[in-house]
Amino acid sequence: MRRLLVGLTALAAVLAVPVPAQAGGRPHALVRTDAGWVRGETTAEGRQFLGIPYAQPPVGGLRWKNPKPVEPWKGVRTARDFGNRCVQTASWDPGYEQPSHTEDCLDLNVYVPEGAGRRPVMVWLHGGGLTAGAGEDIVPDTFARQTGAVVVTVNYRLGAMGFLATTGLDGEARDGVSGNFGMLDQQAALRWVRSNIGRFGGDPGRVTIAGESAGGRSVCTQMASPTSKGLYRAGIVESGAYANCAARAHGPAVEAGAAFAKKVGCADLSLACLRGKSSAEILAAQAGFDWGPVVGGDFLPVQPFEAYAKGAASGVPVLNGANKDEGRMFAFAQFDAGGTPLTAERYPAVVTDAWGAELGERVIQRYPLANYPSPTTAYGTAFGDYLMACPALRLNGALATRGPVYSYEFADRTSPPFASLRELDTDFDFGATHVNEVQYLFKHFGLQTPLNAEQRVLSRQMVQYWGSFIRGGVPRADGQPAMPDRSELVLSLRTASGGGNSLSATVHQEHQCDLWDAAVLR
Structure with a gap:
């Protein structure tokens, strides 16, 4: 053990990071992810790591692009504060008195109960009508301790930033269907969980995706998506089956995208024009439109209920209500x-x-x-x-x-x-x-x-x-x-x-x- 500690100290010196401390015998709050070290904090409920980026900021040329893997960082990243909320208006919810115009928001939070062994994992997708909310809307530290589960809460792109559909807008959409950027953010977070959650004590083979309202609808949609297969074991849908979990048809979604582009001042649907608009301008123009996932293409070939009839989510346990x-x-x-x-x-x-x-x-x-x-x-x-x-x-x-x-x-x-x-x-x-x-x-x-x-x-x-x-x-x-x-x-x-x-x-x-x-x- 002494040799191991000496070796760890030497390795930490080479990497220019401090040796993990274990105060009071509790696990340290320093974890190395695929992209770099993060330092959270230990609370009375366990450990928590807040504001960890799981994808590159979708800004500039990455606006309305599929999420890109987060770039590695050097040293230790502090993970004690929530990241930015994705672009959204002010609301009546506590803490949402001011709008958010920040696009650098693809972060997640990890809550880890004390104890050894591989823990089951719950990934929570927040509600808010797909136009509002953030992973921080719930603090599940007590839930994590009481259930013995590692809990991850996720931010994803909202409103026009997350669900704008216009033909050819997303140059990386192999099937020509755009408008599912927020849903693809959720999948990127699930891939981060699969790659990293074991280092936090979670079992990547026992992941439950869960959510309420629009978060429950997101679970319903992810269960119908062939590109989410293998990223979760079970699903929890709380008040999320509204409209039979249906996505927008591609044609009307593209028409709505064109109307939105015209409203924001880009009548020619120029990508450069749309990306040149500020997030505040985008937010002001998105009111009055229906934002949500789009059916058709690789992500969601058919509507969820039809996908289930064809075998989607086969064998997946679901808790629904x-x-x-x-x-x-x-x-x-x-x-x-x-x-x-x-x-x-x-x-x-x-x-x-x-x-x-x-x-x-x-x-x-x-x-x-x-x-x-x-x-x-x-x-x-x-x-x-x-x-x-x-x-x-x-x-x-x-x-x-x-x-x-x-x-x-x-x-x-x-x-x-x-x-x-x-x-x-x-x-x-x-x-x-x-x-x-x-x-x-x-x-x-x-x-x-x-x-x-x-x-x-x-x-x-x-x-x-x-x-x-x-x-x-x-x-x-x-x-x-x-x-x-x-x-x-x-x-x-x-x-x-x-x-x-x-x-x-x-x-x-x-x-x-x-x-x-x-x-x-x-």
């Missing part, structure tokens, strides 16, 4: 947040405007105002069932023949609104709305959520469910029913006073999915 009251947040934002709560008189017109006269009439019959405390809640319930709950159940069916699919519904209607909503001066009942489950698993925005005693118990149970799945088993929690691998059964996650965790065969009926499924199939 949604929240009971997904749509309440969206309805609140549309009506009450602006001081114009939906009224009974306007309800029929709003429903008809959303779904057309024929389907709208059936929606009004299925969601009568008498059944809800307010018209906004009635509309939010219908919208959530249409947007999130029923697509999640459809995804279960689409994946059922491909491998195990474990299904849940977060149903704690007493859950505190997530941090962005808690800051609002409102008594609106959000219930178990969109995003609310995230704070039961992680420190959302790095904050401690004010959970009561029963909710803390549910939080621990959810971490156990997620953890056992990440480790490669059936999702289980101490003394609780296992999460079912059957599309007709769903595990409802509730506090003890709310009925506790239980298996339900009625979630499909509760969300009126016969109505919404028939509308989709028409």
Whole structure:
């Protein structure tokens, strides 16, 4: 051992880096990646390494190009602060009061629990509608310790920077399809994990990709992509199956790209013109467009559900679910947040405007105002069932023949609104709305959520469910029913006073999915 330490000291001197220290017997926070040394820090929860670049900054001539491997650096890179957020507007989320105009943002964060041995790995893809958010939106250090998993959170290009589709824009797209740069960033991060995570104590053969909302949709998309094969073992989709995980068709995406280019002042679609625009100009012009992955080509030859039917994600275990009251947040934002709560008189017109006269009439019959405390809640319930709950159940069916699919519904209607909503001066009942489950698993925005005693118990149970799945088993929690691998059964996650965790065969009926499924199939 003494000879080994002497040799290590000599090697460190040659490399001009300090010898790793092990204070208190805990593992050091100095790791050598493929590109160079990084120094993180040791906390009460384990080790963390923040702001590690996994690809070259997509600036200048690399803007709207496929991600390039990060260039090596000399010496030791400090990895104690989050990297830059990718280009995005300001938002109501804590810490997002100012827009980000920084394109040098392709970084990731690694959280390592104490202990030896190869750990399972979870790679978290953040939500935000593919136009907002960052890997730092969750701090999973406690989750990593409790589950024994190494957790990686990822930044990827957003909005126009990540999803601009114009014919011939990406000179490196062998199939002529552009618009998937943000998705390819995610794959670049997964390749970094495959090459480097073993040095952090993770097992590159046991990687679970996970995400919520747009992050869940990203998981859904990556599972359908042939170019992601071999980069992960399992997937977790939280509220991410909206629109059946569908990508944009190539033709309309290119037309939208041309309209965007014209709006930003590059009517001739000149690459030089587009790259000459500042990120602030790009950001200002991207409003009003739909940004997301594009179908066609090597990355995503066919739509996800069609890809699953053809064998994509075969044998991949999936944990998939949604929240009971997904749509309440969206309805609140549309009506009450602006001081114009939906009224009974306007309800029929709003429903008809959303779904057309024929389907709208059936929606009004299925969601009568008498059944809800307010018209906004009635509309939010219908919208959530249409947007999130029923697509999640459809995804279960689409994946059922491909491998195990474990299904849940977060149903704690007493859950505190997530941090962005808690800051609002409102008594609106959000219930178990969109995003609310995230704070039961992680420190959302790095904050401690004010959970009561029963909710803390549910939080621990959810971490156990997620953890056992990440480790490669059936999702289980101490003394609780296992999460079912059957599309007709769903595990409802509730506090003890709310009925506790239980298996339900009625979630499909509760969300009126016969109505919404028939509308989709028409």
